[in-house]
Structure formats: structure tokens, C-alpha cells
Amino acid sequence: MTSATAPRARVPGPAVGRESRATQSSLREANLALVAATVCASAEPLSRADVAGRTSMTRSTVSRLVDDLVGGGVLDELEPGVVTGRGRPATPLVPGAGIAALGLQVDAGFLAARVLDLRGRVVAGRVVDGAFVGSDPTVVLPLLAALADEVLADLAPGIRLVGAGLALPGLVSPSGTALLVAPNLGWADLEAGHLPVVGGMVPRVGNEADLAARTVAEVAPGRPGPLADFVYLSGEVGIGGSLVLDGRGMPGRHGWAGEIGHVPVDPDGPACPCGSTGCLERYVGRAALLTAAGLPPTASGRDLADAARAGEPSAVSAVARAAWALGVVLAGVVNVLDIPAVVLGGHLAQVADLLRPDLEEHLRTRSLSARWVAPTVTSAGEDPAAGASGAALRELSEVLAHPADWAGAA
Amino acid sequence: MTSATAPRARVPGPAVGRESRATQSSLREANLALVAATVCASAEPLSRADVAGRTSMTRSTVSRLVDDLVGGGVLDELEPGVVTGRGRPATPLVPGAGIAALGLQVDAGFLAARVLDLRGRVVAGRVVDGAFVGSDPTVVLPLLAALADEVLADLAPGIRLVGAGLALPGLVSPSGTALLVAPNLGWADLEAGHLPVVGGMVPRVGNEADLAARTVAEVAPGRPGPLADFVYLSGEVGIGGSLVLDGRGMPGRHGWAGEIGHVPVDPDGPACPCGSTGCLERYVGRAALLTAAGLPPTASGRDLADAARAGEPSAVSAVARAAWALGVVLAGVVNVLDIPAVVLGGHLAQVADLLRPDLEEHLRTRSLSARWVAPTVTSAGEDPAAGASGAALRELSEVLAHPADWAGAA
Known part of the structure; x- marks a missing residue:
């Protein structure tokens, strides 16, 4: 597989492709997203009744949607056994541990590759130091791909990789397909065709500070952190920045804000x-x-x-x-x-x-x-590779935005 | 009438109050707003057929909505007589000339009061020079009220004043009811009770640069200017600023951005x-x-x-x-x-x-x-009192956002 023909970043889900969904109800899609978001936003496991209460949907509707999401791996059911106030056993729902994304990062001082699951846990990852100021991307990117392959080899069987992202310290094209310039790396005009294929995908490129800021805005995929409005400053050889208002990044006109x-x-x-x-x-x-x-x-x-x-x-x-x-x-x-x-x-x-x-x-x-x-x-805490985590969080946010792609057929 | 009990900024429309609308269709409200916005956004008069084409609504639905908007003065019908391609006389629709708002401004070097109608025309207005650096608001605001009264006395009969706004060079409270500080005027902590009643209303306060930027973003109420994204810099004794993205102001967390x-x-x-x-x-x-x-x-x-x-x-x-x-x-x-x-x-x-x-x-x-x-x-052009125009535009934008308050009963 050449990089030119490799699928981009997010691979299609195994259940229902986008085309066949065109005739399905967009209401079901919106409701699946609402249920997934409700469970992921909660710090504690929720029962189906909890979800019904928080979404104002009926329990039977919620149950059908939850079944689909559990079937697609977007949600997991933990063992029942917790007894609720009324004496009925509740089945706690949590984000699916079987869906994960790969986050990569090239920094002036290190390379990083890590895999985060939908619960926000780093399930595999490595950071290796290096000196990449004024480096050659045709040398560095194969090293990154090799590191990613090692990390992916560590993954437990049954974990489905839904996307890959790459955090770089520079300006990225508005579509996330190319790096325009990373002054401290000395890299410029890096197109998708130059990027390595990892886990069968060409990673989606993002600005390191924008992606690292996600790890502050979201403590886990879809679960907000304590600050909704902040200016993030990323201290590396260069200084990156990102603007977050109401929990969402402010990208500016071309994605170059911050x-x-x-x-x-x-x-x-x-x-x-x-x-x-x-x-x-x-x-x-x-x-x-x-x-x-x-x-x-x-x-x-x-x-x-x-x-x-x-x-x-x-x-x-x-x-x-x-x-x-x-x-x-x-x-x-x-x-x-x-x-x-x-x-x-x-x-x-x-x-x-x-x-x-x-x-x-x-x-x-x-x-x-x-x-x-x-x-x-x-x-922000001392994670050396927050950009890599943020790159994975961005891919996982796509699953939560479009869980119908992953849920069982309607 | 004391200022404490005067109605705030926007007076209720004569047709249908908000309470009685609670049981009416919010769909009708949204459609009225869509029709009003469509006519106001157009540089040329539109026929009902034009509106139907641009909104994807049926001609009969559009006609009912237009009748209501014309009845409430939000839209005007010009004389038919223009003959369309198919030989039928079209009735051109334009924004209503009978609905207007008052914009006021206190600047370090002048006071301004002007009235803009829904077509964006200044139908009355005066600017008087003065020296208001380090001034006393209890002296200046009565002068402004007198100026406003003179301007309102110039108004043609039949023009309905729907709101009043006051542009000030400083930080305004998030609700627009108070001035926190205007360093160059030397004013601080000015509450609604200190503001003059003009045209029966207590004006809504706004930052001068934010309001002046509206005159760039909108060439007339609801009609976008040529730039959708810009940083506006207001040059006065002080320098104000405002941020506009996608034609909308970016106020920040408390309205103090720029x-x-x-x-x-x-x-x-x-x-x-x-x-x-x-x-x-x-x-x-x-x-x-x-x-x-x-x-x-x-x-x-x-x-x-x-x-x-x-x-x-x-x-x-x-x-x-x-x-x-x-x-x-x-x-x-x-x-x-x-x-x-x-x-x-x-x-x-x-x-x-x-x-x-x-x-x-x-x-x-x-x-x-x-x-x-x-x-x-x-x-931006050389209007000396763009802030006053912007203050009026902001009030008129409320009419376009909620035209049901002004349109005839359903």
C-alpha cells in the first residue's frame, strides 16, 4: 500500500458505512451521539435509567440505542451487581475500552507514539528523546513510523484503532492534510504523500499546541476538564499556543490562531x-x-x-x-x-x-x-507528549460525533 | 417616569406581546425572521417569488408571512409597476422605513445622537463637539439627553422608535446595563440609574469600538458588508478595538474582548x-x-x-x-x-x-x-460617530431577530 492510496486518518467502521446510512434517520444518528456523549461526559458509570433521565428520552429508546452502541464497542456494560436504591441491579455503562486511536508527535527534543482508548487511558505508548532541530523529515518520519509500529505491536488483541493523528510544532493546512511550516524543526511544505502510513492510515496532522490544549479541555474523550475558557501555552524549543472558549478551540480563519x-x-x-x-x-x-x-x-x-x-x-x-x-x-x-x-x-x-x-x-x-x-x-501538568495524547483525543472525538458509523445496524 | 422604572432599551411591539406568543408556533416566528432577514440581506428589492426561491418556502406561505411583516412595518411594499420577465407586475419588498432606533455616543471630543431606520438610513442626527476628557457624567449625560431630544423632535411623524443604544469608549458590564470604566472620559461605575431616559427608554450601553465595527460588518441592518472577518481599530483619544469573525463579533468571556x-x-x-x-x-x-x-x-x-x-x-x-x-x-x-x-x-x-x-x-x-x-x-471611512450608528444597528438587529414581536397577529 502506498501512502497515496492509504485511507486517511479515520477508517470506516465495520458496521454501517456512510453511504448506506444516507437513507436512515438522522434522528437516530443524533440520538446515538447524544447517548454516547452523555455516558462519556460522566465521571461515574451511568445506568440506562440515568441516561434516560439526562437525555429526556424514554427508557426503551435509550435501551435500543445503548444496545447498538454496546454492539459497536462505543460503550461497554460493566457487570451488573451494583444495587440501586430501589433494589434493582443496575448495569453500569462506560465508554468502550475496545476503541482506541493513535497519537503521534514530533518535537524538537523527542518523538512520541501513544494509543488512547475511549476511556482516555493510555493503553500503549513510547517517548524517545532525540535532537530534531533543523532535521530532515525524510529521516525523522520513518523513525516515527517504526516507533508507532512498536507501540501498535504492544496493543492488546481486540482493540480497534479508529484513527491516527500527528502533532507538529507549526502551521498546518486548514484541511489537516499538510504541514506548511515548523520553524524550529526546519520543516516546510510537507504533503500527505510525505507522511508515513501507520496502522494502515495516513495520520491527520495538527498543531501541537492546539492538540495539547485538548488534554486540558477534555480529561477523557468527551469529558470536560475543570477549565472551559483558557489560553494554552506550550513550552518547547518554540512556544506554541491555543485558544479555548466554552471548551472548544478557537481556530481563527485558517486554523492558525494561537x-x-x-x-x-x-x-x-x-x-x-x-x-x-x-x-x-x-x-x-x-x-x-x-x-x-x-x-x-x-x-x-x-x-x-x-x-x-x-x-x-x-x-x-x-x-x-x-x-x-x-x-x-x-x-x-x-x-x-x-x-x-x-x-x-x-x-x-x-x-x-x-x-x-x-x-x-x-x-x-x-x-x-x-x-x-x-x-x-x-x-497543565508535566506530560512530555501532551500533543500526542491530544492527537488521539481528536480522532476519538470523531467517534463520539458520529457513533452511528460504529454502532450496530438499526 | 423615573429612570429606575423606565423600560429598558427595547420597547414592546404594539402587535403581540411575548407572553401571548408563548402558545403560538415557534415555527412561524422562525419563518418570519427568515423572510425579514432575506429581504434585509438583499441589496435590491425582492418580490415575494424571489423570497420564496431564496427560502425554499412556498409562495403562499411567504405571502402570508410577508403580509404580517408589512402589517407590522418590518417590511414595506413599494409600488408595483416594475414588470418582470414574464410580464407580471412584481411588488418589490424592502425593509420598513417606519421602524427606527436611536444611537447615542459619548466620545472624548464629541456627543452624537442619530436615528437609523431599518433601511440603514440616518433619518435624523446631530454631532456636537466638546471636550469630555476627565469629564463629569452627571454634567455630560443631561447634555446628551437634550441632544437626543432635539434629534427625536426632528423625526418625521409615523416613525416608530424600537430601541436606544449608547456607545461609550470603555468596558461595559456583560448585560449592557452599566459602564465599568471609560479611562479617557474618566468615568467609572455608571449604573443604569445614572443613564438618561431618551424617547421613553433607558439606552442599552455598548463598547464604542464593538458598535462601530457593526457599521463595517453590516452596511444596513441585516445586510453584510464586504468583509466578514476583520480586526477593527477605533482611533479616538483612546484606541478601541473589536474582533469580527464570520460577520459576528467575538465578545470573549465577559464582552471585553478587543x-x-x-x-x-x-x-x-x-x-x-x-x-x-x-x-x-x-x-x-x-x-x-x-x-x-x-x-x-x-x-x-x-x-x-x-x-x-x-x-x-x-x-x-x-x-x-x-x-x-x-x-x-x-x-x-x-x-x-x-x-x-x-x-x-x-x-x-x-x-x-x-x-x-x-x-x-x-x-x-x-x-x-x-x-x-x-x-x-x-x-472604515470617515464617519465621526460610527459608534452611534452601530448602537442603533444593534437595536434594529433585535427587530430582525424577533420580527414576530412587530408583525401582525397570526
């Missing part, structure tokens, strides 16, 4: 490979920040945090300068967007506790609305 | 009354820009354009510096939002032609996506 790493801190600041000067990533990108702290550029955010906590003067001043640079740019973002919550990812997550006091103070001083709603700064 | 005037050009720049430093409005606000050009702060953008075109060195360098400052901030906005079109209003519109070459060059250099979509700069 390039916060190229907002100027100081227009007379250092030159950036993007062609501009004084961009945020020249101040708080991984290498820039670690070098300013007197650490090797291969050190981690954790090393910086340790040095700053130990009172190492260059580390302390590097953290203070980073808080200032982030404050200047993020206050501008808050003023423009009116989304007064910032989530720091990547190496910035590892120093978030140290950045927070100064950064929140800069945001208060520079945001016009801070008197009414004070901006907040939180850490 | 404060581009307080994005820093240079964090070490001049102090701003907002508490930050180096804000864009310290560079390109009216007084800052004119003073830099060696002109009195009361001069106009047109005076600056004349001086720059005459080669006056301080004017030329002030324009170049303004293009640079705008380029730094707006490139950041384009990078964050992926909306690569900028519309300049107020005094900036008057120098837009002079700013454009340098500003577009700065935007190309500093926007990551400029290689694929080059950012553009256009002028």
Missing part, C-alpha cells in the same frame, strides 16, 4: 527565525530560558526549577525575566481576547509555580479588566 | 492611565499621534494627512512611527487570532492611505502566516 510564541515582547528584541524580532519564544522558549539561567539547553524545566529554588542567582533572574516577558505578551492576549486564564504546558509547566506570583502580578497590572476578573495562571 | 489599545508596543514605553506601560494608545491615540506630528491635539487626522502629504518632516515621521507601532501590535493580534484583515476607524481612517504601505509591510514581516495569507489594511 501563535502566541510570535507575539513580540519587545519589538527591538532578538531576531527570531520567523523573520520578526523580539518574539516571546526568544525569551521563554526552552533553549532561550535555560541558557539565560546558565543551564545547558538540554536541561529540563525541572532542573531550572531546582536551581531557582536553591537560590542560584542566574536561575532566579531568568525566572523573573520569563515571568515579565510572559506577562507582557499574555496581558496583551487577555486584553484582546477576554479569556483571563492561562495554562502553561511543556517546560513552562515545570516552572509554573515559580512563575505564577510575578506573572499574575504583571497580568493584573497590564490587563484592563483585571480589576473585575483577575487573570489566573495554572500548570 | 482592547487592542492596551496591548503593549514596547513594555518600557510611556505610562498609560490604565496602569500599564507602552500601550498602543500612547503611540497612536489621537492626541499622542498629533502631538508627535507637531500638531495641536485638537487637530484632525485629516490635518495630519495634509501635513504628511506636504512633506512636513515631523508629520512624516509621526506617520511612520504610527505604522510601526500599529504593525507591532496588530501582527501580534494576527498571530493570536488568525484574522488577517485590519480596518482602521476614527482619526486612523483619515491617515489609513498613508499608514497602509508601511503597516502592511510590518504585518508581513511579523505575522507567521503572512507567507500564505498576506494581512490587509483598509479604512
Whole structure:
């Protein structure tokens, strides 16, 4: 199979193809999606009666829909045996463990491949370090494909792979079929034909920060996280960004919104490979920040945090300068967007506790609305490959949006 | 009538109140709105047959709905007599000239009151210059009310006023009932009870730039302008901003998005009354820009354009510096939002032609996506009180969203 003829990203479900569904009721499709979303949104297993209560559908309708979803693997029934208040045994429904997606990531410092199931669990995965700044995609992508094959070989039998996504630190074409440019990798104009086939699919490409932000917006496929509105900043060699309002990404006109790493801190600041000067990533990108702290550029955010906590003067001043640079740019973002919550990812997550006091103070001083709603700064957690998880979450969200493709025939 | 008990902004229609409609078909409401929107969106008068064709409704259904809308004044029928291709006389439908709204504006340099009808025409209006920086709202608002009363006295008989809005250069409460702060006026915490009653209504408050941007997004109520996606910059003493995507404003979480005037050009720049430093409005606000050009702060953008075109060195360098400052901030906005079109209003519109070459060059250099979509700069035109027009447009949009309130009984 050549990459040109490989199916794209999402493979058709085994039950009912899109064509034959055209004559079926779109109402059934919408109701299947509603039931699947209701079960997936819940932190606790739900009974059929719970689903009926939350969806305002009758129990018999819900039962038919649940049967179809269970048949297609979109939902699982756990063992009955929990006794409800009325003494009847309830059959708890949970997202299906047999449906999963592959998430891939190429970062300046690592390659990642992982598989997430519909319950949001990482059921297989590997991250391998490397040095991919200014790298050759024709060398790196085969390495990624080999890593993906190893991970897929680890999968338990019976797990169905429904899609594959690839997180890249750059601008992606609006259709998700090509990379336009990833300045820090030195990659540009990468078409679908250049991408590896993994698990029988050409992965759908996405911006790393947009995909990583999904892991904050959704703690599991279809289950919202605690923040619905936030600006996500992804700290790597470059600085990616993503905007989330009401739990949904704000892509802009072409899907390129969120390039916060190229907002100027100081227009007379250092030159950036993007062609501009004084961009945020020249101040708080991984290498820039670690070098300013007197650490090797291969050190981690954790090393910086340790040095700053130990009172190492260059580390302390590097953290203070980073808080200032982030404050200047993020206050501008808050003023423009009116989304007064910032989530720091990547190496910035590892120093978030140290950045927070100064950064929140800069945001208060520079945001016009801070008197009414004070901006907040939180850490995204320290997952090194959140982009890979987000790429898998995006594919799984397609299953929840169109569960009829996976459910048994009507 | 005290302001506390005055009806808010939009007065109930004379035909059918909301309560009694509760039992009527919401389908009829949606269809009335669709017919009204179809006629208003068209640059040319439409026949009933045209409306039927564009809405996929039957001619008899359209005729019933049109009769109701004409009865309520939402649509007007022009004289038949235009002969269509098939030789039948068509009755052209146009937006109703008898429904209008009042738009008010308080700016640092003027007060405005104007009335727009559903066809988008200014049917009455006045703008009076003044000096309202650091002014007292208890003095200024009665002046505005008197101006509004004069304008309303000019209205032709038979015009029904359906709402009133007030554009202010500041942050407004999410509900539109109060001004939180307008730094350049020196106003803060202005509640509905402080607002004047005009035409029997307490005006609904809105941010001046958000309302002015409506005059770009809509050339008449419900008729889209040529740009669907743009960043609007309102040049006054301060610099307001507004974000429009797909023809709709992006308000952010609390309605405070678009404060581009307080994005820093240079964090070490001049102090701003907002508490930050180096804000864009310290560079390109009216007084800052004119003073830099060696002109009195009361001069106009047109005076600056004349001086720059005459080669006056301080004017030329002030324009170049303004293009640079705008380029730094707006490139950041384009990078964050992926909306690569900028519309300049107020005094900036008057120098837009002079700013454009340098500003577009700065935007190309500093926007990551400029290689694929080059950012553009256009002028909003030179209406001195676009905010007042936008305030009226917002009220009229309510009529189009809920025409059942105005149409005859079903």
C-alpha cells in the first residue's frame, strides 16, 4: 500500500458505512451521539435509567440505542451487581475500552507514539528523546513510523484503532492534510504523500499546541476538564499556543490562531527565525530560558526549577525575566481576547509555580479588566507528549460525533 | 417616569406581546425572521417569488408571512409597476422605513445622537463637539439627553422608535446595563440609574469600538458588508478595538474582548492611565499621534494627512512611527487570532492611505502566516460617530431577530 492510496486518518467502521446510512434517520444518528456523549461526559458509570433521565428520552429508546452502541464497542456494560436504591441491579455503562486511536508527535527534543482508548487511558505508548532541530523529515518520519509500529505491536488483541493523528510544532493546512511550516524543526511544505502510513492510515496532522490544549479541555474523550475558557501555552524549543472558549478551540480563519510564541515582547528584541524580532519564544522558549539561567539547553524545566529554588542567582533572574516577558505578551492576549486564564504546558509547566506570583502580578497590572476578573495562571501538568495524547483525543472525538458509523445496524 | 422604572432599551411591539406568543408556533416566528432577514440581506428589492426561491418556502406561505411583516412595518411594499420577465407586475419588498432606533455616543471630543431606520438610513442626527476628557457624567449625560431630544423632535411623524443604544469608549458590564470604566472620559461605575431616559427608554450601553465595527460588518441592518472577518481599530483619544469573525463579533468571556489599545508596543514605553506601560494608545491615540506630528491635539487626522502629504518632516515621521507601532501590535493580534484583515476607524481612517504601505509591510514581516495569507489594511471611512450608528444597528438587529414581536397577529 502506498501512502497515496492509504485511507486517511479515520477508517470506516465495520458496521454501517456512510453511504448506506444516507437513507436512515438522522434522528437516530443524533440520538446515538447524544447517548454516547452523555455516558462519556460522566465521571461515574451511568445506568440506562440515568441516561434516560439526562437525555429526556424514554427508557426503551435509550435501551435500543445503548444496545447498538454496546454492539459497536462505543460503550461497554460493566457487570451488573451494583444495587440501586430501589433494589434493582443496575448495569453500569462506560465508554468502550475496545476503541482506541493513535497519537503521534514530533518535537524538537523527542518523538512520541501513544494509543488512547475511549476511556482516555493510555493503553500503549513510547517517548524517545532525540535532537530534531533543523532535521530532515525524510529521516525523522520513518523513525516515527517504526516507533508507532512498536507501540501498535504492544496493543492488546481486540482493540480497534479508529484513527491516527500527528502533532507538529507549526502551521498546518486548514484541511489537516499538510504541514506548511515548523520553524524550529526546519520543516516546510510537507504533503500527505510525505507522511508515513501507520496502522494502515495516513495520520491527520495538527498543531501541537492546539492538540495539547485538548488534554486540558477534555480529561477523557468527551469529558470536560475543570477549565472551559483558557489560553494554552506550550513550552518547547518554540512556544506554541491555543485558544479555548466554552471548551472548544478557537481556530481563527485558517486554523492558525494561537501563535502566541510570535507575539513580540519587545519589538527591538532578538531576531527570531520567523523573520520578526523580539518574539516571546526568544525569551521563554526552552533553549532561550535555560541558557539565560546558565543551564545547558538540554536541561529540563525541572532542573531550572531546582536551581531557582536553591537560590542560584542566574536561575532566579531568568525566572523573573520569563515571568515579565510572559506577562507582557499574555496581558496583551487577555486584553484582546477576554479569556483571563492561562495554562502553561511543556517546560513552562515545570516552572509554573515559580512563575505564577510575578506573572499574575504583571497580568493584573497590564490587563484592563483585571480589576473585575483577575487573570489566573495554572500548570497543565508535566506530560512530555501532551500533543500526542491530544492527537488521539481528536480522532476519538470523531467517534463520539458520529457513533452511528460504529454502532450496530438499526 | 423615573429612570429606575423606565423600560429598558427595547420597547414592546404594539402587535403581540411575548407572553401571548408563548402558545403560538415557534415555527412561524422562525419563518418570519427568515423572510425579514432575506429581504434585509438583499441589496435590491425582492418580490415575494424571489423570497420564496431564496427560502425554499412556498409562495403562499411567504405571502402570508410577508403580509404580517408589512402589517407590522418590518417590511414595506413599494409600488408595483416594475414588470418582470414574464410580464407580471412584481411588488418589490424592502425593509420598513417606519421602524427606527436611536444611537447615542459619548466620545472624548464629541456627543452624537442619530436615528437609523431599518433601511440603514440616518433619518435624523446631530454631532456636537466638546471636550469630555476627565469629564463629569452627571454634567455630560443631561447634555446628551437634550441632544437626543432635539434629534427625536426632528423625526418625521409615523416613525416608530424600537430601541436606544449608547456607545461609550470603555468596558461595559456583560448585560449592557452599566459602564465599568471609560479611562479617557474618566468615568467609572455608571449604573443604569445614572443613564438618561431618551424617547421613553433607558439606552442599552455598548463598547464604542464593538458598535462601530457593526457599521463595517453590516452596511444596513441585516445586510453584510464586504468583509466578514476583520480586526477593527477605533482611533479616538483612546484606541478601541473589536474582533469580527464570520460577520459576528467575538465578545470573549465577559464582552471585553478587543482592547487592542492596551496591548503593549514596547513594555518600557510611556505610562498609560490604565496602569500599564507602552500601550498602543500612547503611540497612536489621537492626541499622542498629533502631538508627535507637531500638531495641536485638537487637530484632525485629516490635518495630519495634509501635513504628511506636504512633506512636513515631523508629520512624516509621526506617520511612520504610527505604522510601526500599529504593525507591532496588530501582527501580534494576527498571530493570536488568525484574522488577517485590519480596518482602521476614527482619526486612523483619515491617515489609513498613508499608514497602509508601511503597516502592511510590518504585518508581513511579523505575522507567521503572512507567507500564505498576506494581512490587509483598509479604512472604515470617515464617519465621526460610527459608534452611534452601530448602537442603533444593534437595536434594529433585535427587530430582525424577533420580527414576530412587530408583525401582525397570526
